[in-house]
Amino acid sequence: MALLIYVDDILVAGTDSAQIDRLKQFLDKTFKIKDLGHLNYFLGIEAFISTDGLNICQRKYTLEILKEYGFMDAKPAKTPITAGQKLSSLEGTPLDKPEVYRRLVGKLLYLTNTRPEITYAVQQLSQYVDKPRNTHLMAAHRVLRYLKGSPGKGMFYPANSQIKLQGFSDSDWATCAETMKSVTGYCIYFGKSLISWKTKKQATVSRSSSEAEYRALASTVCEVQWLLYLLADLKVKPNSPTTLFCDNKFAIAIGENYVFHERTKHIEIDCHVVKQKVYEGVIKLMSVPSQKTTC
Incomplete structure (x- = not known):
């Protein structure tokens, strides 16, 4: 059973309805709660549940x-x-x-x-x-x-989803004309369901498009690791390493190869979390053509 709490709003999810009822009784006895029934509206997000899955919108x-x-x-x-x-x-x-x-x-x-x-x-x-x-x-x-x-x-989340994480990482090199900083973009899927995405300007200036892509990979890997921790708390364990797609082969080579020291010595150590997670078998880097990553 899992609880999502925001101030005094609580969302309860679990596989045992009797256990959920006991929890609600305990909370009501302790705090005097109001049971709003099955999920349909939570913090401005509308939810529609069916046998096919969950649809959320605003x-x-x-x-x-x-x-x-x-x-x-x-x-x-x-x-x-x-x-x-x-x-x-x-x-x-x-x-x-x-x-x-x-x-x-x-x-x-x-x-x-x-x-x-x-x-x-x-x-x-x-x-x-x-x-x-x-x-x-x-x-x-x-x-x-x-x-x-x-x-x-x-967003639609099907009821039957494959227990597998896969992500797509990309960057827009030196896109900010004023600071020359690049923009990181990624999206991560659980089965066919999109569960995490972000677009954010990178903290430092990248000296090449490959470096910008590698920094984007590092951000994506950190998000993947956090999601794996969350899934572990929910007793869910993917059967294979997370597949991470990138359209820059040099960035993939940096993540997989420890020989590129001279070309990457100016990149901060925290970016090399990609190498560590590849070595640990947490992620598997894959190349994908740029035209296939365009939405």
């Missing part, structure tokens, strides 16, 4: 955002961000009410819990919450117009 939350910012009747956009768009902290004019932008970005960040396709766009927007400009607000409004086209879109 339709109500999305519609509330659209209504608050006046986009209920807006023309939908096909993508959350314009292809090739590069935001800057210097272009445009400063906003008179920056708190409006900050509030919107905060709401969009929470929406990425069920909408992984807006993660990159929101990551770009979140870099400018300190001093937002009108160009940043326009980009945020495009995300809203994209959401207008599919407010109920979410």
Whole structure:
């Protein structure tokens, strides 16, 4: 049995309904709880359970955002961000009410819990919450117009899923024109179910695209290890090493080969967690063509 607790909201999951009932009775006797029955709404996330699996979305939350910012009747956009768009902290004019932008970005960040396709766009927007400009607000409004086209879109987790982890790691080298830092992106699947994803600017500047890819691999490996710890707590153990796909063969070679010392001595030690986990058999690195990683 597992409990997910956020302040005074509790979600209980388990394989023994009698044990769950005993737990609820104990909690009610101790704290006086209110039993809301089977899962259907939790922290703004709507859940629909069937024999086929679990579907989660944030339709109500999305519609509330659209209504608050006046986009209920807006023309939908096909993508959350314009292809090739590069935001800057210097272009445009400063906003008179920056708190409006900050509030919107905060709401969009929470929406990425069920909408992984807006993660990159929101990551770009979140870099400018300190001093937002009108160009940043326009980009945020495009995300809203994209959401207008599919407010109920979410995630589906089938009831019968293969007990296997696999991930995809990628990076966008020197994509930030102001700092020349790269962006890490990854997604991890449990069977066919997407369970973890992230887009984040790397902490340091990478001297090559291979180094940026290797740093992205290191971040992905750390997430895989955390997921394995979580699965172990739930008494679930994958039968094989986690397959990790990357479209940079040199980055894979760094992770598998201890001979590249001269070329990689400037990379921080913490990045070499990839080598350690390959050696331990936790992950298995695989090459994948770049065109097959494009969503």
